[in-house]
Amino acid sequence: MSQTSDWPLPQGSLRYIIPQRLIKLLEKHPLTRELYPISFGHYQRAKGHSMNRSQHKDELLIYCTEGEAEVVTGQQALKVVAGDLLYLPAGEAHRYTTLDNNPWTIHWVHYSGPLASYFRQYLGFSGLNRRINLGRQPRLLVDFNGLLSVQDSGFQEQPLIHASNRLRQLLTALPLSHKRPQVKQQTDLNLPLLQEQMRDHLNTRLDLDSLAATAGLSRYHFIARYKQITGETPIQHYLQMKIERACYLLDTGESSIGSIAEQLGYEDSYYFSRLFKKVMGVSPGNYRRVNRY
Structure with a gap:
């Protein structure tokens, strides 16, 4: 001591x-x-x-x-x-x-x-x-x-x-x-604004060009700076926000998986299920069955 x-x-x-x-x-x-x-x-x-x-x-x-x-x-x-x-x-x-x-x-x-x-x-x-x-x-x-x-x-x-x-x-x-002070010091990215834009578009499909335009950077530099700060690309982070919302909808409601996919901007429920499993390790149906109490 x-x-x-x-x-x-x-x-x-x-x-x-x-x-x-x-x-x-x-x-x-x-x-x-x-x-x-x-x-x-x-x-x-x-x-x-x-x-x-x-x-x-x-x-x-x-x-x-x-x-x-x-x-x-x-x-x-x-x-x-x-x-x-x-x-x-x-x-x-x-x-x-x-x-x-x-x-x-x-x-x-x-x-x-x-x-x-x-x-x-x-x-x-x-x-x-x-x-x-x-x-x-x-x-x-x-x-x-x-x-x-x-x-x-x-x-x-x-x-x-x-x-x-x-x-x-x-x-x-x-x-x-200290995440936000570091962001301000190291980059010009307004990370809270960008992530608010992502949250506002969880029910649609937000493309990389729109986010890069908000940041005032080229696609290449925007991806590089965002990953430097968060450890993930902006699209990876946006996808994870969507899956996080999907988990909430699966936990709190009775909507079908197809309906939840539509609420998150995915017309193809099978594509949505593949994305969900990639992030969560289980399909949306298995997630709902296992996590119902």
């Missing part, structure tokens, strides 16, 4: 450190052994807060919502400001100091487990990247505060198992928080 700051807490702050005996339990429990918190907290206007770790044994995420701090990690010197998410990986010495004239307010969590290295890539901290600007994300604060709900539980097993799974929720939600 890495050293946690013993810096005195200012008013409105909280630091929660899980006892070693319970960390050992979380390391072995089947519901938590893949990923578990070690300590977490919230520091409000943390004047005088500093840390210097020559040995760092776990992962540390710090989300700054106010103020600023100077950070040195590995070979990098960083300035962390409000809206930044800072990642300090296990095994990398680091030090940080907030500024007396503008102390930071932060939410933070130390965590470990076999999934931690996978989450590093999932969160977008590839290579030497240690900082991502998220801006103000109220939903993210809800997730961080969800960890703190374990306080006053008396170090009981079940609340800590719950906190471990709240940590997983927090980490899986983070890329959703």
